[in-house]
Amino acid sequence: xxxxxxxxxxxxxxxxxxxxxxxxxxxxxxxxxxxxxxxxxxxxxxxxxxxxxxxxxxxxxxxxxxxxxxxxxxxxxxxxxxxxxxxxxxxxxxxxxxxxxxxxxxxxxxxxxxxxxxxxxxxxxxxxxxxxxxxxxxxxxxxxxxxxxxxxxxxxxxxxxxxxxxxxxxxxxxxxxxxxxxxxxxxxxxxxxxxxxxxxxxxxxxxxxxxxxxxxxxxxxxxxxxxxxxxxxxxxxxxxxxxxxxxxxxxxxxxxxxxxxxxxxxxxxxxxxxxxxxxxxxxxxxxxxxxxxxxxxxxxxxxxxxxxxxxxxxxxxxxxxxxxxxxxxxxxxxxxxxxxxxxxxxxxxxxxxxxxxxxxxxxxxxxxxxxxxxxxxxxxxxxxxxxxxxxxxxxxxxxxxxxxxxxxxxxxxxxxxxxxxxxxxxxxxxxxxxx
Amino acid sequence: xxxxxxxxxxxxxxxxxxxxxxxxxxxxxxxxxxxxxxxxxxxxxxxxxxxxxxxxxxxxxxxxxxxxxxxxxxxxxxxxxxxxxxxxxxxxxxxxxxxxxxxxxxxxxxxxxxxxxxxxxxxxxxxxxxxxxxxxxxxxxxxxxxxxxxxxxxxxxxxxxxxxxxxxxxxxxxxxxxxxxxxxxxxxxxxxxxxxxxxxxxxxxxxxxxxxxxxxxxxxxxxxxxxxxxxxxxxxxxxxxxxxxxxxxxxxxxxxxxxxx
Numbered sequence: 001x002x003x004x005x006x007x008x009x010x011x012x013x014x015x016x017x018x019x020x021x022x023x024x025x026x027x028x029x030x031x032x033x034x035x036x037x038x039x040x041x042x043x044x045x046x047x048x049x050x051x052x053x054x055x056x057x058x059x060x061x062x063x064x065x066x067x068x069x070x071x072x073x074x075x076x077x078x079x080x081x082x083x084x085x086x087x088x089x090x091x092x093x094x095x096x097x098x099x100x101x102x103x104x105x106x107x108x109x110x111x112x113x114x115x116x117x118x119x120x121x122x123x124x125x126x127x128x129x130x131x132x133x134x135x136x137x138x139x140x141x142x143x144x145x146x147x148x149x150x151x152x153x154x155x156x157x158x159x160x161x162x163x164x165x166x167x168x169x170x171x172x173x174x175x176x177x178x179x180x181x182x183x184x185x186x187x188x189x190x191x192x193x194x195x196x197x198x199x200x201x202x203x204x205x206x207x208x209x210x211x212x213x214x215x216x217x218x219x220x221x222x223x224x225x226x227x228x229x230x231x232x233x234x235x236x237x238x239x240x241x242x243x244x245x246x247x248x249x250x251x252x253x254x255x256x257x258x259x260x261x262x263x264x265x266x267x268x269x270x271x272x273x274x275x276x277x278x279x280x281x282x283x284x285x286x287x288x289x290x291x292x293x294x295x296x297x298x299x300x301x302x303x304x305x306x307x308x309x310x311x312x313x314x315x316x317x318x319x320x321x322x323x324x325x326x327x328x329x330x331x332x333x334x335x336x337x338x339x340x341x342x343x344x345x346x347x348x349x350x351x352x353x354x355x356x357x358x359x360x361x362x363x364x365x366x367x368x369x370x371x372x373x374x375x376x377x378x379x380x381x382x383x384x385x386x387x388x389x390x391x392x393x394x395x396x397x398x399x400x401x402x403x404x405x406x407x408x409x410x411x412x413x414x415x416x417x418x419x420x421x422x423x424x425x426x427x428x429x430x431x432x433x434x435x
Numbered sequence: 436x437x438x439x440x441x442x443x444x445x446x447x448x449x450x451x452x453x454x455x456x457x458x459x460x461x462x463x464x465x466x467x468x469x470x471x472x473x474x475x476x477x478x479x480x481x482x483x484x485x486x487x488x489x490x491x492x493x494x495x496x497x498x499x500x501x502x503x504x505x506x507x508x509x510x511x512x513x514x515x516x517x518x519x520x521x522x523x524x525x526x527x528x529x530x531x532x533x534x535x536x537x538x539x540x541x542x543x544x545x546x547x548x549x550x551x552x553x554x555x556x557x558x559x560x561x562x563x564x565x566x567x568x569x570x571x572x573x574x575x576x577x578x579x580x581x582x583x584x585x586x587x588x589x590x591x592x593x594x595x596x597x598x599x600x601x602x603x604x605x606x607x608x609x610x611x612x613x614x615x616x617x618x619x620x621x622x623x624x625x626x627x628x629x630x631x632x633x634x635x636x637x638x639x640x641x642x643x644x645x646x647x648x649x650x651x652x653x654x655x656x657x658x659x660x661x662x663x664x665x666x667x668x669x670x671x672x673x674x675x676x677x678x679x680x681x682x683x684x685x686x687x688x689x690x691x692x693x694x695x696x
Contacts, residue, residue, distance in 0.1 A: 409530065
């Protein structure tokens with residue numbers, strides 16, 4: 001027996017929503033086709049986590065956000081995400097589903113760099129967006145959630161870096177779900193043309209401890225030959241939000257994609273982070289750290305698939321699980337036939353802070369080529385008593401020793417976040433969630 | 436008398452059910468340098484670990500006092516705060532925690548809240564200590580012992596000793612794996628600590644370390660006990676003649692404890 005799950009919105013709604021945004025026909029058609037598929041496609045099946053009953057369909061789909069005249073009007077916790085020493089040159093704050101604040105360095109604009117909300121990009125740079133939007137990286141019909149995403153996408157940003165342009169200052173976005181009922185279906189599209197480079201960092205935050213909502217977010221990063229994209233994120237949705245997040249990268253010849261993902265959500269979360277090393281000598285470094293607490297269930301997959309010769313992939317996943325939370329960490333290094341001289345390394349470690357917590361580290365190497373190197377390390381365990389002994393033997397209390405060890409364990413992502421304020425905020429989040 | 440006093444009385448210690456120490460008696464006063472020598476597997480490192488409170492060692496009998504306070508009732512951090520320090524043979528590697536953050540936490544752990552060491556003073560002291568130990572300055576920002584060579588780990592232990600300035604230090608085979616140049620550097624660091632307020636117990640099975648750190652007293656350990664005590668000349672005789680004469684003198688056939696190496 002198949003249970004038909006009814007969708008909360010119908011085709012008329014999708015049509016009206018698209019028209020209300022003045023979207024071009026291609027986008028409206030993409031949404032409507034996706035809507036049809038969402039009805040028939042299956043839910044994704046993350047390994048060892050049953051998400052059948054998770055809420056991805058009941059939510060408020062659209063909420064306006066008030067404009068912010070000055071950054072100083074931001075609430076304290078958002079103000080904390082910004083480096084105050086520097087003027088925020090490249091910043092977009094999305095409040096609910098509309099842009100509340102944006103600023104962008106004129107010089108970059110003159111060089112042809114695009115950094116704008118996704119709706120403006122669809123209207124003003126339609127050809128570019130159409131070329132990359134759910135075409136090569138994430139596909140509409142992968143499963144029900146990707147189709148739902150495409151049908152109901154209601155926020156996001158577009159980053160475009162022209163050939164040979166290197167951006168030294170990071171581009172920062174804050175996605176602020178102020179309305180507790182509003183769901184975020186966010187699409188982040190980053191395209192870096194040949195030999196360009198960009199650092200992007202995003203923060204997600206919501207206000208719904210008790211009110212149920214959901215997030216269904218897709219990120220696509222396209223790094224053309226010789227391009228370098230450093231992507232940092234701190235996801236911090238409140239407990240009421242059930243999260244599906246799919247971040248995918250395509251790296252062409254000699255391109256590099258670096259991920260530093262701080263997965264600090266309070267609610268149930270499925271996160272996929274897949275990078276395809278398409279070109280020869282492409283490179284990816286995918287780091288994720290996560291904390292689970294309460295009865296939270298989380299499933300993380302980091303996958304680097306090698307197609308290009310001499311491609312190099314390194315996955316790091318570190319999770320801390322406390323209370324009755326559960327965290328599954330799947331690390332997949334896949335080397336396709338022909339990707340000779342490639343190297344696939346991964347490390348997944350889970351630190352258990354309570355006997356009722358559950359942690360799984362599943363290292364998987366799938367190798368279809370002889371002339372390669374690969375390695376994995378995985379562990380699930382408690383704080384090492386020898387490390388505690390060592391620190392305590394210098395007079396450090398047990399509490400402080402554990403604190404140092406846990407912060408150290410989560411440091412690989414913290415240290416890689418590009419904006420100092422975001423780094424500090426991540427440290428505070430760790431502090432708050434672990435103690 | 437200046438400084439602190441560490442008294443070890445009739446100490447018996449087991450690991451995983453096997454008795455390693457079978458009644459050790461030893462007193463170290465401030466200003467004194469002691470050396471505990473002996474072949475491998477006689478219980479020297481067990482003595483060091485048990486006094487510091489290593490979680491795997493169980494004290495089954497005997498007492499340890501620091502200035503009259505019962506050390507065995509203290510948690511490991513309390514022992515350190517009371518003035519004990521152990522330079523470990525195999526220090527842990529702790530990823531993500533920089534050497535300098537760790538050292539500052541260690542120093543501040545024994546200071547009152549609000550009286551933390553200033554960053555300037557800390558950096559100055561660390562720079563000086565690192566110069567003495569001929570350490571690369573970027574070691575301060577590396578993660579604690581992670582990827583350190585054997586010699587770097589030993590220097591790092593002595594760096595901590597110099598920064599923390601304990602009342603009584605136990606150095607567990609601080610010379611193992613060091614070439615002669617590194618040994619001299621490490622000894623220089625330890626000798627800089629010499630004053631009437633600092634007592635030191637050096638554990639080694641090579642006499643060569645004692646050429647650079649001259650002990651006031653030398654103890655020989657066999658079968659989990661101290662079997663002979665003398666002055667620096669004892670260490671020299673051991674270097675020249677080995678341990679067999681002591682075994683003969685005392686009628687010991689196997690100096691080790693059980694099968695454990």
